[in-house]
Amino acid sequence: MRLEKALPILSWSREYNRGTLISDLLAAIIVTIMLIPQSLAYALLAGLPAEVGLYASMLPLIAYGLLGSSRSLSVGPVAVVSLMTASAIGALGPLSGDEYLAAATLLALLSGAFLLLMGVFRLGFLANFLSHPVIAGFITASGILIACSQLRHILGIDAHGETLPSLLSSLLAELGNTNPYTLAIGLPVLSFLFWARNGLKRLLLTFGLSDYSATLLSKTGPIFGVIISSVAAAVFQLDERQVALVGFVPQGLPALAMPELSQSLWQELWLSAIFISIIGFVESVSVGHTLAAKKRQKISPNQELLGLGAANIASSVSGGFPVTGGFARSVVNFDAGAETPAAGIFTAIGIALAAIFLTPLLAYLPKATLAATIIVAVLALIDLSIVKKAWNYDRSDFIAVVTTITLTLLVGVEAGVACGVFASLTLHLYKTSQPHMAVVGEVPGTEHYRNINRHRVITHDEILSLRIDESLYFANAGFIEDRIYALLEDYPHTRHVILMCTAVNEIDLSALDALESINQRLKERDIRLHLSELKGPVMDVLKKTDFLGQLSGQVHLSQHLAVSTIIAAGKKPDTGSAPDWSI
Amino acid sequence: MRLEKALPILSWSREYNRGTLISDLLAAIIVTIMLIPQSLAYALLAGLPAEVGLYASMLPLIAYGLLGSSRSLSVGPVAVVSLMTASAIGALGPLSGDEYLAAATLLALLSGAFLLLMGVFRLGFLANFLSHPVIAGFITASGILIACSQLRHILGIDAHGETLPSLLSSLLAELGNTNPYTLAIGLPVLSFLFWARNGLKRLLLTFGLSDYSATLLSKTGPIFGVIISSVAAAVFQLDERQVALVGFVPQGLPALAMPELSQSLWQELWLSAIFISIIGFVESVSVGHTLAAKKRQKISPNQELLGLGAANIASSVSGGFPVTGGFARSVVNFDAGAETPAAGIFTAIGIALAAIFLTPLLAYLPKATLAATIIVAVLALIDLSIVKKAWNYDRSDFIAVVTTITLTLLVGVEAGVACGVFASLTLHLYKTSQPHMAVVGEVPGTEHYRNINRHRVITHDEILSLRIDESLYFANAGFIEDRIYALLEDYPHTRHVILMCTAVNEIDLSALDALESINQRLKERDIRLHLSELKGPVMDVLKKTDFLGQLSGQVHLSQHLAVSTIIAAGKKPDTGSAPDWSI
Structure with a gap:
């Protein structure tokens, strides 16, 4: 059982049969056709030679297939991680082609190692600290950056930049140098791909294809763009018109080799590798979760760390760059009927065959076509509605999403994520440091106590019932103490303060000190402090201290019991009984 | 009223009379006598010439007196801040005396500016993020470092180090060079001061002094150590025996001047200035709080920032180093009967008189005497019982205190505080990311629902009542979602899940997404999701979304109503009524 958990292949391979084989093979064919242009394009986005995209789409799929826990996830180069790769290596300064590739493979190795480490130490929960607004904002901003960065290939100009302002100003400055031949290829392909996203399916439906087949076939649209534009480039000899083509691509499979472990490079890249790992992991796990839920399957985040870690190391040793589970490709894999990770392994074989037999045909492929593929893919990622949603919902979520988007666009991808996470954590801590507190009273005819400002409730002059809507910990202990003293000035007849602790999930040592001081100061003013609910x-922890012994009042099972006990005691002589926690 | 709040002097000066004048003058005399050796000693600890300690004890007291909100706080050089000053300037590398002093005054200026900024932006609450275990651990570790660093003056050797291991190894290596004459001064003074802490008061009591006078007079013990050891040094010509003496001290008041604003120095010191400001602020505010509470007075943290900021800038322009409200001196000031900040202003005058008339007498003061003063003062700060207390109380508090102490001793003061705060925040976030959740049932005969594992309660097979003991936010949304699905496997007959939200103080956008997905998945399994309490x-925020419309179950005012409504509905045909939040 444990071995099966560690090696998911053991569980699914046992139930493997002819039916699953056929499903997996069919899915593999469709995904392979979709992946060829996509992997070439993402290599281009990462600043690498086109064939590196193919290399990153072979071994990683097999490694993930052996260790990963999702049955539908398709691993390989993806847009956001490719952008982060380009940004990380770009920060090293100008590099030769070989140095650039060495940095990319090292980045994949470091990411893989970091993911494996996180998996071994079961740190998958860390991804939870990226809130949805931060992730959504980051993906959207990255999509905008990627789309803008690819415009230069459509226009046939040389414009670069890590941030939106630098990209746009560089594009504007170069706009006059637009190559009309490149544009003549780029624009039609872009239009075709846009149309293919919805129109191709409708067209196929009119040809009498089933909805299922039409949906899947329409996903292979990019390959037609690749074929037609390559043929056009070859026929019209566009390379003589300065149209950028992919050019010579080495035929065959990548050589396996450990990437060079230069210490200086290592030191410059490790932080970027961590960012890439975490973003890749979060993207992959959210896709994996969504797809698994549709089939009532489960994925294990810690097992995913191992699968993705192995995939990145596999990418690194086969000359590839960082990879992760992609959204678009996984959905296609799922829709095409992939039943097990074997589909990924078959896809890897498909890509390998393409690398062996099809690479000579890529020489005439215009880079504009690949850029168009990327632009169409990432525009689907851009969704600014999260900003409006967050604005309507909650100020903190809004600040987090705006911080993430703004900094990603203006400073860079790593700064964007880091500041987004920092902002969301800081805002959360700030909120809990100044918790909501409500004076409560009895909802007539019930045992319930609610906010006196929101409900018509019964209160008693000598009793101040206070509900603290937060755990008591160091960041809010002082605030709560001050607040209680301030409230006592508004309620001068108070003889009993009851803290209703329904929302108090923790009382740490700092808060205990604060409670002791509150108890002491109230005692000096002849006011008793009680706790309820x-x-x-929390009770277990308090029992280890002498606070309950010092407490001037009592601990009551419920707010209702607290109030009725105090009122009953007020009618007979005070006996100063000990804290009661009998039930 | 607002002006009075901004300038506290306006409120206390109006009620000033002969009685308060006499009280303040008396307190000022006692504090002055106590302060002379202390301020010389802390200058020595900070690595500065002795007179700088006097300079830092004049203008800062006046500045604080005008702006500060505490009536008893005594501002000036204190042990921990002096240590941090030495550590910050020591990190700059070897400096000449003038450069060192310039760095110290710049540090005071930067600290002052930072405190003022925090005050203007009302950021006093930030100090709450230092938990009590972190503060206690830091003060204790600093006390150990300070005491060890002063041993070299008692032994008359040259031993330095920023960390405990380096200090101790340096001390051990130099132990052979101990100067017997220095030791012959240092040890008796040290013993006298130790005895004076308790013995002197007892002796004075036997002489028939009142408890009050005996307590106060015993605090002036150090001045006798100063006088006797100076006389001994002069009589026996100890300077010829290589006993380190304070030597020439310029007579008179400091010249007022803006510190030099070297940009490179500024850049190297600003982070240290922030650490010094925060630690100084926290120390000062906690003393101020304690003393104010004894007289039912109040201090305002934001006003304190302004007072301490002004004090540091005043110290800076009069050639001093960072200052803050000290514990020992403030307690003496309070015990001596200081009624208003005028006592501080009188103290400043007393120190000024000392600087004008007494400085020639300091030439023969042995540094060993000052070191003994420091050692006795800081040993009172060392309290390792916090470690045991935290160990018994809670693992997180224990980790925070041990992290702080260990890193302060082994790496340095700034690393100690920073890692302590980081550890306590991280542990807090980690705890809230994996919240306690309890399946609850009805306590028989009441409307209360309690943990089924702790209480004998009534449950229903088709209803899973789940209390989530935490706000729902991004860091725990996924955890809670997984936990609910896992629980459903243990309770297979569940038809209704009621989330009891007594402890849910917030539902952020990420958690809302999780709730929507839980609602959807439960709906697919024909299980209804309800919320109670x-x-x-929280309700206000949810009403802004369409979640309540999608919810398969209802929102109930209380858990009891939720369960009874579901049971009642189970007995008649289901009407699928809309969410109910009528009460």
Whole structure:
């Protein structure tokens, strides 16, 4: 059982049969056709030679197939991670082609190692600290950056930049040098791919194809763009018109080799590798979760770390760059009926065959076509509605998403994610440091106590019932203490303060000190401090201290019991009984 | 009123009379006598000439007196801040005396500016993020470092180090060079001061002094150590025996001047200035709080920032180093009967008189005496009981205190504080990311629902009542979602899941997404999702979304109503009524 959990292949390979084989093979064929242009394009986006995209789409799929826990995830180069790769290596300064490739493979190795380490130490939960607004904002901003960065290939100009302002100003400055031949290829392909996203399916439906086949076939649209534009480039000899073509691509499979472990390079790239790992992991896990849920399957985040870690190391040793589970390709894989990770392994074989037999045909492929593929793919990622949604919902979420988008666009991808996470954590801590507190009273005819400002409730002059809507910990202990003293000035007849602790999940040592000081100061003013509705785990901790002994009042099971006990005691002489926690 | 709040002097000066004048004058005399050796000693600890300690004890007291909100706080050089000053300037590498002093005054200026900024932007709450275990651990570790660093003056050797291991190894290596004459001064003074802490008061009591006078007079013990050891050094010509003496001290008041604003120095010191400001602020505010509470007075943290900021800038322009409100001196000031900040202003005058008239007498003061003063003062700060207390109380507090102490001793003061804060925040976030959740049932005969594992309660097979003991936010949204699905496997007959939200103080956008997905997946399995005991602020936010419309179950005012409504509905045909939030 444990071995099966560590090596998911053991569980699915046992139930493998002819039916699953056929499903997997069919899915593999469709994904392969979709992947060829995509992997070439993402290599281009990462600043690498086109064939590196193919290399990153072979071994990683097999490695993930052996270790990963998702049955539908398709691993390989993806847009956001390719952008981050380009950004990380770009920061090293100008490099030769070989140095650039060496940095990319090292980045994949470091990412893989980091993912494996996280998996071994079961740190998958760390991804939870990226909130949805941060992730959504980051993906959207990255999509905008990627789309803008690819415009230069459509226009046939040389414009670069890591940030939106530098990209746009560079594009504008070069606009006059637009190559009309490149544009004549780029624009039609772009239009075709846009149309293919919806129109191709409708067309196929009119040809009498089933909805299922039409959907899947329409996903292979890019390959037609590749074929037609390559033929056009060859026929019209566009290379003589300065149209950028992919050019010579080495035929065959990549040589396996450990990437060079230069220490200086290592030191410059490790932080970027961590960013790439985390973003890649989050993207992959969210896709994996979505697809698994549709089939009532499960994925294990820690197992995913191992699968993705192995995939990146496999990419590195086969001359590739960082990879992860992609959204578009995984959905196609799922829709095409992939039943097990074997589909990924078959896809790897398909890509390998393409690398052996089809690479000579890529010489005439215009880079504009690949750029168009990328632009159409990433425009689907851009969704600014999260900004409006967050604005309507909550100020903190809004600040987090705006911080992430703004910094990603203006400073860079790593700064964007880092500041987004920092902003969301800081805002969360800030909120919990100044918690909501409500004076409560009895909802007539029930045992329930609610906010006196929101409900018509019964209160008693000598009793101040206060609900603290937060755990008591160091960041809010002082705030709560001050707030109680301030409230006592508004309620001068108070003889009993009852803290209703329904929302108090923790009382740490700093908060205990604050409670002791509150108890002491109230005692000096002849006011008793009571606690009600303490939870079991909190009570367990308090029992280890002498606070309950010092407490001037009592601990009550419920707010209702607290109030009725105090009122009953007020009618007879005070006996100063000990804290009661009998039930 | 607002002006009075901004300038506290306006409120206390109005009620100033002969009685308060006499109290303040008396307190000022006692504090002055106590302060002379202390301020010389802390200048020595900070690595500065002795007179700088006097300079830092004049203008800062006046500046604080005008702006500060505490009536008893005594501002000036203190042990921990002096240590941090030495550590910050030591990190710049070897400096000449003038350069060192310039760095110290710049550090005071930067600290002052930072404190003022924090005050203007009302950021006093930031100090709350230092938990009590972190503060206690830091003060204890600093005390150990300070005491060890002063041993070299008692032994008359040259031993330095920023960390405990380097200090100790340096001390051990130099132990052979101990100067017997220095030791012959240092040890008796040290013993006298130790005895004076308790013994002197007892002796004075036997002489018939009142408890009050005996307590105060015993605090002036150090001045006798200063006088006697100076006389001994002069009489026996100890300077000829290589006993380190304070030597020439310029007579008179410091010249006022803006510190030199070297940009490179500025850039190297600003981070240290922030650390010094925050630690100084926290120390000062906690003393101020304690003393104010004894007289039912209040201090305002944001006003304190302004007062301390002004004090540091005043120190800087009068050739001093960073200052803050000190514990020992403030307690003496309070005990001596200081009624208003005028006592501080009188103290400043006393120190000024000392600087004018007494400085020639300091030439023969042995540094060993000052070191003994420091050692006795800081040993009172060392309290390792916090480690045991935290160990018994809670693992997180224990980790925070041990991290702080260990890193302060082994790496340095700034690393110690920074890692302590980081550890306590991380542990807090980690805990809230994996919240406690309890399956609850009805406590028989009441409307209360408690943990089924802790109480004998009534449950229903088709209803899973789940209390989530934490706000729902991005860091725990995924955890809670997984946990609910896992629980459903343990409770296979569940038809209704009720999330009891007594402890849910917030539902952020990420958590809302999780709730929507839980609702959707439960709906697919024909299980309804209900919410109970939602708080007003949370309900307000949810009403802005369409989640309540999608919810397969209802929102109930209380858990009890939720369960009874579901059971009642189970007995009649289901009407699929809309969410109910009528009460």
